[in-house]
Amino acid sequence: MSRPLIIGLTGSIGMGKxxxxxxxxxxxxxxxxxxxxxxxxxxxxxxxLPAIEAAFPGSTGPNGVDRDRLGGEVFGDSEALARLEAIVHPAVARKREAFLIEHAGAPLVVFDIPLLFEKGGAEAVDRIVVVSAGAEQQRERVLARPGMTAEKFSHILSLQVPDAEKRDRADHVIDTGTSLAETEDAVLALIGELRATASDRRRDTP
Structure with a gap:
């Protein structure tokens, strides 16, 4: 049975993904x-919430997870981060499977996954699209975010596959260092190309 062409969309922080x-x-x-x-x-x-509260007591409340508190517990602590990921990642995988079933008739779908390379999800997609921009633009965008510091930015970058490597491993690169209109033109052209690929593949599927 044919399924949609799965596009993995990724990019480092501040790249415009x-x-x-x-x-x-x-x-x-x-x-x-x-x-x-x-x-x-x-x-x-x-x-x-129940599983997160059990693993990190006091990190949840009526409004859900206290992101600042939970972030403080896992920031720079790889063991705590691994505990959190063991709760979150399987749940996300189940949601993704349900999404794929829901859109089984679509020619293509996008999985927007920030850590596609870092967490080993690249094998689960058919094409990889990396969103990228210049390092200075990236830095300006990220440091303009509320609560962001140069130290936090450096730490986040240290956990991510470098942009140059992502670009090398991509099937397609979307440059967001241009105007929004130019970026949109590039995206629409890519969608046309991907839809043609999906159509060819469905024709070839017995």
């Missing part, structure tokens, strides 16, 4: 946003 994901969605391509799913599962009444 969310903007590009929104462009895919606006063009009618179903997008699975891993971060949004996590936020929902950690929000008020979220299904992950």
């Amino acid at each position: 969310s903007t590009v994901a929104a462009m895919f969605e606006a063009a009618g391509v179903p997008v699975f946003d891993a971060d949004a799913e996590v936020r929902a599962m950690q929000g008020p009444g979220g299904e992950l």
